[in-house]
Amino acid sequence: MASFTIAAAAALLFCLLAADGCCAKNSNKTHHAPPSPGTSPPAPVSSANATDADTGGWLDARATWYGAPTGAGPDDNGGACGFKNVNLPPFSAMTSCGNEPLFKDGKGCGSCYQIRCVARNHPACSGVPETVIITDMNYFPVSRYHFDLSGTAFGAMALPGRNDQLRHAGIIDMQFKRVPCLYPGLTVTFHVEDGSNPYYLAILVEYEDGDGDAVQLDIMDSRDGMTPTGEWVPMKESWGSIWRVDTRRAMQGPFSLRITNESGKTLVADKVIPADWKPNAIYRSVIQFN
Missing domain, CATH: 2.60.40.760 (Expansin, cellulose-binding-like domain)
Known part of the structure; x- marks a missing residue:
């Protein structure tokens, strides 16, 4: 247990100190990270494997952020999923890296999750759910489920006017659940x-x-x-x-x-x-x- 704690602390310190957080930088090929503990959250309600996480239940996770404070994460507005211009609609910078149970070796790319943090997690948390899209890979998870969010998405969980205060925390406990993606007016x-x-x-x-x-x-x-x-x-x-x-x-x-x-x-x-x-x-x- 002590060795796991030390390893987790080291990974967290790396994430917080690294300019690009826990995510890939300008990824352009498949990377295979060792699976994190636990299993993948299943697909939304339409899936035959739906669980409480998809029908209203929330799961615990940890969140960090990377890139510019009000940016989309990667410097090139891309990521390990291959999506382009994630700073623009319909992604609108509400993006996140996911560790392996979320990224799923690429097959989780494009999945949508509601995220929230509440006052017990941090006094600047609003508790209001926000939706993010998995667009990148998290290489250094600090928890079973770890969202390395864009600065925009991390700050979106804050009370009005307290976005920077929440971002200064660097890492917070949070909750998430899988939700259906909606792209009004767009087709595949x-x-x-x-x-x-x-x-x-x-x-x-x-x-x-x-x-x-x-x-x-x-x-x-x-x-x-x-x-x-x-x-x-x-x-x-x-x-x-x-x-x-x-x-x-x-x-x-x-x-x-x-x-x-x-x-x-x-x-x-x-x-x-x-x-x-x-x-x-x-x-x-x-x-x-x-």
């Missing part, structure tokens, strides 16, 4: 990553209502630039919420994509990526999880 969106070509295609999945995450992405290409092959090919998780497929033959668009979320629900975006697709382009579907 696919970003073709830089470096993609007919033999290698990497796709970032964003803005999924409900679970908010993707646990599998499958692709179907076309025979002649028009007719679908009818064959779904499983894509591999590259890193974070980016999925890839490598082939020995040149793939032809248009491409259809089939996305499966943590609750097992599946949606098909038919011919969502056109035949004249380009790397570093965004393609918006007409589908959304209910």
Whole structure:
């Protein structure tokens, strides 16, 4: 027990002293951290595995913060999930790193959680729930569940006018619960990553209502630039919420994509990526999880 306490204290000191907190800096590939004690909180109410954490119960966690006091966390407004511009809507800097039970080796990317801290945690805490999105990986957890929040999200848990006072605490006890994600007016969106070509295609999945995450992405290409092959090919998780497929033959668009979320629900975006697709382009579907 003494050795665990010393290790936890050392990890906490590292987090508080490091300029980038406990999270990744400019992550661009998959990282595998050892699992933290405990199990992952399950998906929201739609999941067959829902627990009290999803139906109104709160779980205990600890929170730290990193980056600029009113920023989105990473200097590049990205993170280990691959999302871009998380300082802008719909993320609006309400973002967080999660340790492994939350990040889930990338499959927790995009999950939404309500967080709150109350007066017994810190006198500046408001007790009002705020919603954050997992966009990054926490490498140095200091508790079973550890949210390394953006400065904006950490300060949002404070009473009006006491945001800086709460941030000065550095670390606080807090509570959280999994909630469905909601992106009003947005549909599931696919970003073709830089470096993609007919033999290698990497796709970032964003803005999924409900679970908010993707646990599998499958692709179907076309025979002649028009007719679908009818064959779904499983894509591999590259890193974070980016999925890839490598082939020995040149793939032809248009491409259809089939996305499966943590609750097992599946949606098909038919011919969502056109035949004249380009790397570093965004393609918006007409589908959304209910």
